[in-house]
Amino acid sequence: MEFKVNSKELEKLLTKIIPAVPTRTPMSILENFLFEIKDGSLTINATDLEISMKSSINIVSEENVSIVVPAKLTHDILKSLGDTTVYFEITQNGKLNLKTDNGEYSISYLDAQEFPEIPTFPTNADDIYEITMNGLELKYALDITSFAMSKEEMRPAMMGTYLQFESEGLRFVATDGHRLVNLLKKNVKADISDQYVIPEKAISVLQKILDEKDIKIFLSKTHMSFKLNDIELITRLIGQKYPDYKSVIPLENEFDLKLKTKDIHTAIKRMMLFSSTSSTKRVKFAITENNLEISAEDIDMGNSGKESVMCEYNGNPIEIGFNSQYVNDILSHLTSEKEIIFKLHSATKAVIIVPSESKENQELMMLVMPVRLNN
């Protein structure tokens, strides 16, 4: 059977779908696209068994057929062609032939039956909801929370980002036990009591494909589906219960340390040059009314640094240690905030970091655990 497509149109489609193709997998069949030609439409599918992506273009074809083709090679060939018409031919003897004015490329395909079952959204299940979000708002929410997800496989739920609909809005939470991000988007409301934990892979793909357009999100107890323009991304949800993150958030951190975000961020980056060799990458904050002295020491190499950062502080003088990498991660996600406030209680209690001015329609809170100072 034969059909034709424009090279750039198909390349664009494959570029959107290929993030779902795993780059290192023991199941080599997953390194393929599933091409489904049906009723004048070519649908491209890819999956790593946790997420799946698909998108379609219209073609003129009289037959229906499904084949499995190597994802990277097919994508690379389309990328390497200029803007041209490509004639596709699927032969009976297992070859997908691509013909252009000057060239002819032959790729071995596999039977569609060899492709594993693709995660699909359970449209017939109970408790299915649909919401719509602006693509950039969802991207912001995922960007600012997901860096704090755990990479430890010991606690699978913490390897994802937690979504909960509350009466005030949609809450996003991510934590690895050392730091936590807690974002409430007040303009996204729905009467949904279920909770959802989205795995990392789905989040990293969403971060790549989200744009200013609205995105439709379908939620079930086991899967979420994201419909963006002509692409559908389906992800399994992490089935484990998310830990009770609220219990680690201190309610009475009465001391406020107000800082210019840029001042503390550049200082932390310099301190990381001295703290990088120790296991906790420790930086010390010595805080007084108008001065934050931050310091770090590389004991093995005999190097050290200290700096003064202007601040406003309303508490008792305190010395507290942090992992400089964790503080830097947090500050890297707050660069759009001019000033931030560290809310403290003592050298051993979790510290809360908030922007000094809230953005419209949202509440953002980050948390970092201190590390012990051996004085």
Place this chain on the structure above:
Amino acid sequence: MEFKVNSKELEKLLTKIIPAVPTRTPMSILENFLFEIKDGSLTINATDLEISMKSSINIVSEENVSIVVPAKLTHDILKSLGDTTVYFEITQNGKLNLKTDNGEYSISYLDAQEFPEIPTFPTNADDIYEITMNGLELKYALDITSFAMSKEEMRPAMMGTYLQFESEGLRFVATDGHRLVNLLKKNVKADISDQYVIPEKAISVLQKILDEKDIKIFLSKTHMSFKLNDIELITRLIGQKYPDYKSVIPLENEFDLKLKTKDIHTAIKRMMLFSSTSSTKRVKFAITENNLEISAEDIDMGNSGKESVMCEYNGNPIEIGFNSQYVNDILSHLTSEKEIIFKLHSATKAVIIVPSESKENQELMMLVMPVRLNN
């Protein structure tokens, strides 16, 4: 003792010198800069024992002292500071202290005696010559030849680029036995009969630092010195005799295959998608009067490609195989040439590739060995 410098001025200097610092070395002392303070001048030195680089800035200092400081850390600290005055203090107890308005950084230094002997130019030797070249012309010559240098340690001379002064000009040659580049710069002449083989490290550093300014080159039998603005790069030369490259250049390749560089280059890049798994990365050229058919086959995966490229050819029809990676490397360095000519004789004899129009003041010739076709 104390002195002060502008952070950006010193950062710029360190950025120029740090390419000479080896990143992976069993001799950790080489990961340092040697700071020499003498008579109102701070000279920064770095070496990997094959090359050395140095540059100076003026400072106000009453004492003379030399210390050894960690290169990356010192460079990183200077980079991380804004544009500011940095006060340096060298203490008796082994600390280099850097002070700015807000910060203080302390780095352990080592004694200058611990630094190994730096390669220096033997100014008192016989047969010392000096030439001047435009920086961009030298960069072009190194860029277009050095990719063909060998990476095999079996034949050390071929791991460098060969320079020979001839009556027509300065010749640059690089080869790994599979391909060869031979460039004659006609506007660089000197009455020098010695031959020079520059090691790869010196070439890669020169490629980074050369600009449009003139560069002074000093040549001795064992070392070369390059003086560019305020930097001096000294390199040991490879002492082994360069192989007789002329003997592999065929003189009677009577068949000319003329191609548009872009046409053949884009076609080769597509063929590489199919030739990449075989050991010789083989692509086949089937050449007739007006048509070059190029093809490649991935036998393991059952994929293949072929294309027609317009050409002008004045020889007998011929089929010849090449390593597509080698042809691509050559074409990647000829993108500024609109048309190129492959000069052929037979399927087993070396093929010469030349631009169809010579640039002013130079002769450029590349050579690639064919690979066997198993028909």
